Amino acid sequence: xxxxxxxxxxxxxxxxxLPAPDFDHTWLSYDETSPDDVLERLAxxxxxxxxxxxxxxxxxxxxxxxxLIAIAATGYNNVDIDWCxxxxxxxxxxxxxxxxxxxxxVMAMAFSLRRNLNAYHRDIELGAWQEKNQFCFFTHPxxxxxxxxxxxxxxxxxxxxxxxxxxxxxxxxxYAEHKNAKATRDGYTPFDVVLRQADVLTLHCPLNEQTQNLxxxxxxxxxxxxxxxxxxxxxxxxxxxxxxxxxxxxxxxGAGVDVFTQEPATNTNPLLSHAGLPNLLLTPHVAxxxxxxxxxxANQLTDNINAFIQGKxxxxx
Numbered sequence: 001x002x003x004x005x006x007x008x009x010x011x012x013x014x015x016x017x018l019p020a021p022d023f024d025h026t027w028l029s030y031d032e033t034s035p036d037d038v039l040e041r042l043a044x045x046x047x048x049x050x051x052x053x054x055x056x057x058x059x060x061x062x063x064x065x066x067x068l069i070a071i072a073a074t075g076y077n078n079v080d081i082d083w084c085x086x087x088x089x090x091x092x093x094x095x096x097x098x099x100x101x102x103x104x105x106v107m108a109m110a111f112s113l114r115r116n117l118n119a120y121h122r123d124i125e126l127g128a129w130q131e132k133n134q135f136c137f138f139t140h141p142x143x144x145x146x147x148x149x150x151x152x153x154x155x156x157x158x159x160x161x162x163x164x165x166x167x168x169x170x171x172x173x174x175y176a177e178h179k180n181a182k183a184t185r186d187g188y189t190p191f192d193v194v195l196r197q198a199d200v201l202t203l204h205c206p207l208n209e210q211t212q213n214l215x216x217x218x219x220x221x222x223x224x225x226x227x228x229x230x231x232x233x234x235x236x237x238x239x240x241x242x243x244x245x246x247x248x249x250x251x252x253x254g255a256g257v258d259v260f261t262q263e264p265a266t267n268t269n270p271l272l273s274h275a276g277l278p279n280l281l282l283t284p285h286v287a288x289x290x291x292x293x294x295x296x297x298a299n300q301l302t303d304n305i306n307a308f309i310q311g312k313x314x315x316x317x
């Protein structure tokens with residue numbers, strides 16, 4: 001009989017139904033698991049489910065009974081994939097489940113920042129409208145979405161879904177080629193050109209050694225002063241200190257950030273320190289979190305586990 005242990009069940013809201021696997025098993029869930037407790041909780045497990053709990057090579061060597069790591073997310077930088085490949089430990093993740101939720105979040109941020117909704121809301125809170133004593137006032141530029149250029153970094157399912165929505169509201173879409181690529185693929189535009197031309201730049205690529213701090217001081221300086229950066233991908237894709245500096249200096253017009261280098265972000269994070277900026281819109285890693293998307297994730301998680309037991313492993317890494 002398989003023993004399944006879910007290390008961080010609280011990463012899926014309680015009102016979301018998690019289907020039970022269709023084979024004999026025991027199931028043990030923990031809302032959260034600290035690094036010190038992982039080894040003990042997985043001592044007899046054959047299948048582990050993790051969303052964000054780290055499974056390092058050092059830890060995995062001490063868990064010989066493990067047959068499957070089922071990641072309850074798309075990102076897998078919390079698991080030592082190289083070690084798993086070398087030792088024949090199957091790892092699967094979730095794919096394509098948030099292709100409605102994330103793109104809508106991106107577009108919501110784009111509309112809000114292009115039209116400076118947050119800044120105007122803040123002005124009213126601070127009494128600017130009352131002070132002006134007129135039917136309207138213009139303290140911030142208001143930009144249209146239609147006719148603007150959307151630069152998409154990452155041509156996977158999420159990037160394509162964002163591009164589809166952007167095109168539907170009249171935006172021109174440019175897919176960015178890999179940074180420092182020697183050649184440009186059909187349908188893509190050189191990375192540097194996208195930086196210079198995008199009115200809205202949105203990130204949907206994985207976080208790895210090549211993409212760490214993909215957007216830093218140099219890249220932000222290359223963007224239009226009227227441009228907006230949106231990151232719903234991974235926090236490490238953007239140099240957070242450089243982004244705050246660019247916003248403060250007006251090198252770019254705004255930024256929407258849903259992901260952070262450390263989560264949950266603490267008050268030491270530069271983005272939280274600058275949360276009062278009217279052109280900075282922060283959300284707590286919820287772009288993926290529409291109920292429909294989370295239910296799709298839960299269903300696919302169980303499907304992945306069932307498929308593995310049936311000898312038809314899917315979504316493997």
